[in-house]
Amino acid sequence: MSSSSFLCLAFTLILGGSIVVGVRGNDFTRDFDVVWGRENARILDGGRLLELSLDQRSGSRIESKNRFLFGRVDLQIKLVAGGSAGTITSFYICSGGATHDEVDFEFLGNVSGEPYILHTNIFSHGKGGKEQQFYLWFDPTQDFHTYSILWNPLNIILFVDDTPIRVFKNYEAYGVPFPKNQPVRAFASIWDADDWATQGGRIKTDWSKAPFVASYRNFRANACVWTGDYPACGDTKWMQQELDWWSWMTLSWVRMNYLLYDYCTDTKRFGYGFPPECALPN
């Protein structure tokens, strides 16, 4: 038996006593709390639409009421249009605490007409430093697009409109920490990061263009909801999901055409040796 099918089996047993919950419709009021910049978060259309804004006073952040241990979360986002330099709009999962686990989508704004960068990172047991950055193959300010994080005991996969852009495999067997014990919440936010976000921090936020508004809709959590003792799961097809051959081809296409930065090729930074996962197939 391969180590991965062993993992699946072990997990299936743990889930043996869990409650099945269905995926419910999107309602930001019901599913999230505004935890920063209350005045800058607007929930509209009966809970279906969320607008987070950034002005000189504050940004804003929401956090899911539920915690999840494994699952797939999807969120549709329409980014700040026009001049968005200095701003970061994000969607991420995070467990909190000093040894937190975290998976990030961060959209780095730009001057009008220049492309956003999609910055991704993964933290296991408090340690990040696993950045990959991409350009997108569409204008993310024109329409809503779906950004997804799939997280199971085998791997973490990031998708943009169902196209896989990044995989982080569970290489615990090779000494690479992998998030698997700490339940996470889902977060969305907008904030000012003009010290590094745009063209390496050279371009500052143009406050005359404020407020900067990002829109969110259709949050879905097809996930194991953490209830204290053991998680309750919905449809768990994703629990064994890995990339098939076709998905690997698509991922290669994304990397070949849109990858801008990969920590695993940053020789300046890792002159003394790359992290172990960089030498393993990913």
Ligand SMILES: *[C@@H]1O[C@H](CO)[C@@H](O)[C@H](O)[C@H]1NC(C)=O
């Ligand atoms: C902004 O535009 C410049 C010029 O096209 C580009 O080099 C940069 O990667 C873009 N994105 C960010 C976030 O700086």
